[in-house]
Amino acid sequence: MESMKNRRTVRKYLSKDISSELLNDLLEISFRASTTGNMQLYSVVVTRDPEMKERLAPAHYHQPAIKTAPVVLTFCADFGRFTKWCEQRKAVPGYNNFQSFMNAFMDAIIVAQTFCTVAEEAGLGICYLGTTTYNPQMIIETLKLPKLVFPATTITVGYPDGMPEQVDRLHPDAIIHNEYYNDYTSADIDRIYAYKESLAENRRFITENAKETLAQVFTDIRYTKKDNRAISENFMKVLQQQDFL
Amino acid sequence: MESMKNRRTVRKYLSKDISSELLNDLLEISFRASTTGNMQLYSVVVTRDPEMKERLAPAHYHQPAIKTAPVVLTFCADFGRFTKWCEQRKAVPGYNNFQSFMNAFMDAIIVAQTFCTVAEEAGLGICYLGTTTYNPQMIIETLKLPKLVFPATTITVGYPDGMPEQVDRLHPDAIIHNEYYNDYTSADIDRIYAYKESLAENRRFITENAKETLAQVFTDIRYTKKDNRAISENFMKVLQQQDFL
Numbered sequence: 001m002e003s004m005k006n007r008r009t010v011r012k013y014l015s016k017d018i019s020s021e022l023l024n025d026l027l028e029i030s031f032r033a034s035t036t037g038n039m040q041l042y043s044v045v046v047t048r049d050p051e052m053k054e055r056l057a058p059a060h061y062h063q064p065a066i067k068t069a070p071v072v073l074t075f076c077a078d079f080g081r082f083t084k085w086c087e088q089r090k091a092v093p094g095y096n097n098f099q100s101f102m103n104a105f106m107d108a109i110i111v112a113q114t115f116c117t118v119a120e121e122a123g124l125g126i127c128y129l130g131t132t133t134y135n136p137q138m139i140i141e142t143l144k145l146p147k148l149v150f151p152a153t154t155i156t157v158g159y160p161d162g163m164p165e166q167v168d169r170l171h172p173d174a175i176i177h178n179e180y181y182n183d184y185t186s187a188d189i190d191r192i193y194a195y196k197e198s199l200a201e202n203r204r205f206i207t208e209n210a211k212e213t214l215a216q217v218f219t220d221i222r223y224t225k226k227d228n229r230a231i232s233e234n235f236m237k238v239l240q241q242q243d244f245l
Numbered sequence: 246m247e248s249m250k251n252r253r254t255v256r257k258y259l260s261k262d263i264s265s266e267l268l269n270d271l272l273e274i275s276f277r278a279s280t281t282g283n284m285q286l287y288s289v290v291v292t293r294d295p296e297m298k299e300r301l302a303p304a305h306y307h308q309p310a311i312k313t314a315p316v317v318l319t320f321c322a323d324f325g326r327f328t329k330w331c332e333q334r335k336a337v338p339g340y341n342n343f344q345s346f347m348n349a350f351m352d353a354i355i356v357a358q359t360f361c362t363v364a365e366e367a368g369l370g371i372c373y374l375g376t377t378t379y380n381p382q383m384i385i386e387t388l389k390l391p392k393l394v395f396p397a398t399t400i401t402v403g404y405p406d407g408m409p410e411q412v413d414r415l416h417p418d419a420i421i422h423n424e425y426y427n428d429y430t431s432a433d434i435d436r437i438y439a440y441k442e443s444l445a446e447n448r449r450f451i452t453e454n455a456k457e458t459l460a461q462v463f464t465d466i467r468y469t470k471k472d473n474r475a476i477s478e479n480f481m482k483v484l485q486q487q488d489f490l
Binding site: 001004005006007009024027028029031032033034036037038039040042043044045046047048049052076080081082084085086088089090091092093094095097098099100102103105106109110112113114116117118121122126127128130133143144145146149152153167168169170172174175176177178179180181183184186189190192193212213214215216218219220222223224225226228229231232235236 | 246249250252254269272273274276277278279281282283284285287288289290291292293294297321325326327329330331333334335336337338339340342343344345347348350351354355357358359361362363366367371372373375378388389390391394397398412413414415417419420421422423424425426428429431434435437438457458459460461463464465467468469470471473474476477480481
């Protein structure tokens with residue numbers, strides 16, 4: 001638990017490979033995590049081949065980790081395997097809908113996060129690529145994902161090349177609510193975000209981007225309304241294409 | 246890691262309480278997990294009050310764990326807090342859309358699963374309630390969740406009253422794909438599900454429900470097309486109500 005308190009995301013890796021034996025062990029342990037109705041609505045695609053990493057890179061906006069990590073894992077929401085089983089067993093599956101997608105997405109994230117925890121326990125470093133749902137169709141094509149399979153998240157993994165500083169988090173009291181959701185007053189918001197706003201690296205962020213506040217760095221540059229709307233529209237389109245809507 | 250290999254979902258708890266200190270420690274560790282752009286798009290509502298459990302019970306179809314667990318945790322996708330911060334900092338937030346909901350949902354599940362892992366390490370037992378998204382509006386009302394907050398999952402937690410048998414899982418080879426998604430042939434499906442189908446408890450399941458195959462127990466009783474469609478429709482409606490669509 002001590003190690004989990006000190007965890008950091010690792011984006012730079014040694015060239016040292018991860019043995020198949022270790023990787024499979026870690027994945028097998030993570031498949032022990034909770035899953036909807038014990039249906040295990042996920043698949044994991046392991047990318048080691050440099051050519052395949054090259055092909056995945058554009059979908060992830062060429063983040064360096066995708067090419068420098070020895071292993072890239074795409075965790076997929078997968079209702080395809082279960083549906084095939086139903087069809088082969090005189091059962092009429094009804095999993096081509098949003099609720100089923102969300103079940104499978106949740107199952108995939110639970111397994112991905114369990115993998116991260118056990119990988120870190122084993123001395124590996126991990127990084128989530130939030131870009132997975134930005135251009136899912138590129139990943140679907142590259143990894144040949146069939147209907148009712150959707151890339152939920154991608155994790156790069158390897159032996160850490162150095163350990164970055166631990167980043168800030170909000171005070172737990174800002175996140176934990178007792179009995180009811182205690183909505184935030186403007187004084188609460190000021191207090192909750194004061195520490196984050198005080199950090200030198202965050203103040204540098206503002207200057208570098210010629211903004212007035214840290215929040216503007218998020219809304220105007222990192223996670224813009226325009227991008228979010230375009231990604232949302234595409235997300236729905238690809239969900240439909242994969243038969244989930 | 247050995248303990249994670251042997252983990253089981255625990256639905257029966259001793260009456261022993263969980264101290265606030267331990268609970269807050271475990272939550273604080275789980276807030277160290279990866280989060281989208283370090284935005285921490287989640288909130289956790291802690292339910293201890295028996296009256297509140299009583300009020301949450303119908304949303305979870307009166308599963309006994311909700312009333313017998315000393316602590317019930319509702320992990321919420323939360324873009325509300327971050328949006329308020331933006332609004333107070335001359336920044337125009339653009340997080341009332343599907344992509345932002347999915348970011349927040351993923352953040353909430355990552356934290357929930359990290360909590361489960363550390364709670365189990367600390368000798369507690371947990372159970373996910375998959376019912377959370379079935380009647381989200383009931384939970385929203387009971388816990389007073391504001392706009393841009395949505396209940397992602399619920400976990401019951403307590404000291405285990407006995408340890409159930411470990412349930413089956415598919416062979417890891419059925420889930421891991423190398424380089425490409427290797428779609429399943431009907432021979433693969435037969436092989437993958439043979440063990441599950443051979444288990445006495447699953448065969449009993451078929452008889453008890455007067456079905457022909459185990460798959461039919463899932464499609465006709467546990468996760469039916471009709472239910473999935475109704476839940477999907479309601480899910481979208483409540484996402485809209487919470488300003489995410």
